[in-house]
Amino acid sequence: MLDNLFFREDSESEGRLLPTIENIISSEVDYFKQAVSITLRSKIPDTSQIPIENPIYWFKIPNVICCFVDMEGSTKLSANLHDKSTAKAYRLFTETAIRIFSKFGSPYIDIKGDGVFALFDYDQPYTAMAATISFKTFVAEYFTPMIKEKTSQTIGGHFGIDQKTVLVRKFGLKRYQGRTDRQNEVWAGKPINMAAKLASLSTNNRLWVSDRYFKNIKDEKAIYSCGCPDGTKFLLWQEEDLASDSRFDFNTAYSLGSNWCEKHGKSFCANLVKLDK
Ligand SMILES: [Zn+2]
Known part of the structure; x- marks a missing residue:
């Protein structure tokens, strides 16, 4: 008071x-x-280990992968006119994203604006991709048709992945009226912002990824299609030129339109995750 x-x-x-x-x-x-103390960590730490009390402590984690997803066309939903269907759409999109990334073992998931970001360690590039394609498939096969039926609006998904070094610590009030919800982790560095910006470029349910993330993706299962329906395997990724866009600190992105195939999706997804082990 x-x-x-x-x-x-x-x-x-x-x-x-x-x-x-x-x-x-x-x-x-x-x-x-004062001087700052930065400790190098090779992997994303458990949230409870991220510093908050000592004001000069930070962790530095190289090559963190960030997957970002949010709704395309969410401004067509109105908290005023269609409050109930808007509420349901946000729940279906956001909670499903969090649970899918969690099931794939993301060590850190949070909400940024009205999107979700999930972090993966440098040695989990195929898992990050498999998780994002699984969510993207959910958006195309379930989310968009269900919201269309309820609101007659077409709401799709935006998807982006980037990878670079981050600094992390917690900021905020350690305790506020006996609760601790006025604190949160701050991830300083490029990948979360760049993944969100890449996602904002994506249209028609495509996943956009930076070249510095994509260079980890070498296995043909992640590069070529399964061959359905007629046996022709094609290149899944399209090169995108970002050289003239000053918002990005890289010049090339790659975009993917495909979702998991009805027949081979399950096995492709499971085999991609195995590549990280
Ligand atoms: Zn197939």
Whole structure:
């Protein structure tokens, strides 16, 4: 609760900021002047191990893979006019994404805006791909048709994957009124933002990935189609030129339109995950 007396007294005196705000700023400026301690970790740590108490501690994790998904056309849903179907659409999309990425063993999943991001370690590139294609298949085969039937709107998915070094620590209030929900992990670095930006470019349910992630993908099961329906195997990925787009710190992306095939999807997915073991 705000202290009315305190604000009344301050309303009489001159100055730019309230003294309590000055105190917050001066304490943070002191930390800004201190040295930072960065510990290198090869894998994404368990969330409970991510530093929060010591203000100068950070973890640095190289080559983290980030998968980002959100709805394409979500502005057609209205929290005002169609509150119930909008609520259901968000639940179906978001919760399914979280549960699918979790089932594939993502060590860290969170919500950014109204999208979901899932992180994978550097040695899980095929698992990250298999998880994202599984979710993408869900969007095409279940989500879009179900929302279309309920709202007559076409809502698809945006999908992006990037990979690069991140710094992580927790920020926030360790305890607020006996609860700890005013703190969260901050992942500083490119891959989460770049995966979200790649996803924002994707249309027609395509998955867009950066070249620095795609260079890990060498097995032909992840590059060529299964051959259905007539036995012709084709290249699944299309090169995309981003050289003129200053929002990206790489020049080339690759995009994939296919979803898991009705006949071979299950075995392709299971075999892709095995490549990481
Ligand atoms: Zn097939």
